[in-house]
Amino acid sequence: MLPDLIFALFATGILVGAGLIIAARNPMLGMLGMLVTFVNAAGLFILFGAEFLGLLLIMVYLGAIAVMFLFVLMTIDQEFFQLKDKGRAYLPLGLITVGVLAAEFILAANFGLFSTNITVLPATEQPQNIVQIGTVLFTTYALPFQLSGLVLLTAMVGAIVLTHRPRPGVRRQSITQQVLRTKNEGLTMTKPKTGQGLGTQTAKHWKPKSVSK
Amino acid sequence: MFYMLTLSHVLTFSALLFTLGLAGIVLNRRNIIAILMCIELMLLAVSINLVGTSYFRADIAGQIVSMFILTVAAAELAIGLAIVTLFFRNRGTIEIDAADLMKG
Structure with a gap:
């Protein structure tokens, strides 16, 4: 009760x-x-x-x-x-649709196949709920479990792709340019004199490339 | 007067909840976020259906499927809210009637 x-x-x-x-x-x-x-x-x-x-x-x-x-x-x-609230125009049709659906569902639930009185099986000697779920989820349903992970990954990538917009003035990393840099344009050997440091001496070969958008 | 709780009660209740969610979608003509909430409501009704059946049949499979429904609901909501954000950025409103590009 x-x-x-x-x-x-x-x-x-x-x-x-x-x-x-x-x-x-x-x-x-x-x-x-x-x-x-x-x-x-x-x-x-x-x-x-x-x-x-x-x-x-x-x-x-x-x-x-x-x-x-x-x-x-x-x-x-x-x-x-x-x-704007335009609900009134669709009210009769909507109510009819919803009412018919509800009536069908409730009739099916009470007088259909499901109305047979199913008694609860005794819950004695059953392991904990989490143990039960784990036992079934990682064996019988292992493939759907991994597929659901794929669904989540797709949703994540999709949400990022949908909402991302490239804005002007934002510098991005260009991996191609980074990898294609040679030793000559990226590295300069100098020999600073004692007590003077590098001073105003700058790299000879290094020229900044245009930043790609 | 109280009856013994049977599967039919649970199914009737979840049918009511599902219908409420559908009514929210059909009758609500205002904003898209409310429609997303109503979809969540319908998914919850299905989940309750499955968990109730799982209880009365003493079968764990219903809970597993309910978990998958939870996953799909989260994914659907992420995409849906991304689309809402995009829609608001393009149209400046989240009215449903603003989505009239295809003259539907």
Whole structure:
């Protein structure tokens, strides 16, 4: 009985946060709703015995994704309250679409294949959640695991390529020029006299090449 | 009155959450960032679905797939926010109606 109550609590929290997200005019407020949603979702995951996943959710979503959202919101200088609201024109069609989808989902969940009463298997003698995940993830799902790393790498490179812009006046390293430098243009042998140092003597052969953009 | 918590309850709840996310996308005609948040909401609904099923079937595979969904969500959000930044730089706004180059 108690887990049911806790489930109801977390589910209510998630739904409240979701409502805040879709109702907020100010994205900062939507951010707040997202925090509420994901904290409650982490609680729900832990209730379902997925401790590792719940903590991962807090780390990834609240630690990384929320901060990323806030960064973008800070860098974007937009008056959010001045944005045009054209929601009314699409309201009937949108409500019909969403309502039909919700009805289908709920009918399928309650009267379809999934409505068979599945009892929870006894959780005795099971290793810890993290041990279970590790045992399966690095054996059966090793290839998808590495592929997910590839997905993250692609996303990182893609984000950098998308947002990078070459600005004039910024000097960049030209590896080709560095490697192609010869000894004659890069090195000068001098023999400074005692007590005088190099003085105004400069390198004879060295001429600065034009900086490539 | 309280029922015993079954898989159907979890599935119904995640269906509600998914539909809320979709409603946010369909009904929100204001800014792109809100749409990205709603996509995150839908992905979370799918994750809850998988974790709930994993609990009731006592099978760890659901949690593994949920982890992959987390990865894909992070990647999608990184690209999405990069595109939003780019869009704002080019158009000076993050209104959805500003994205009308293809007359959609």
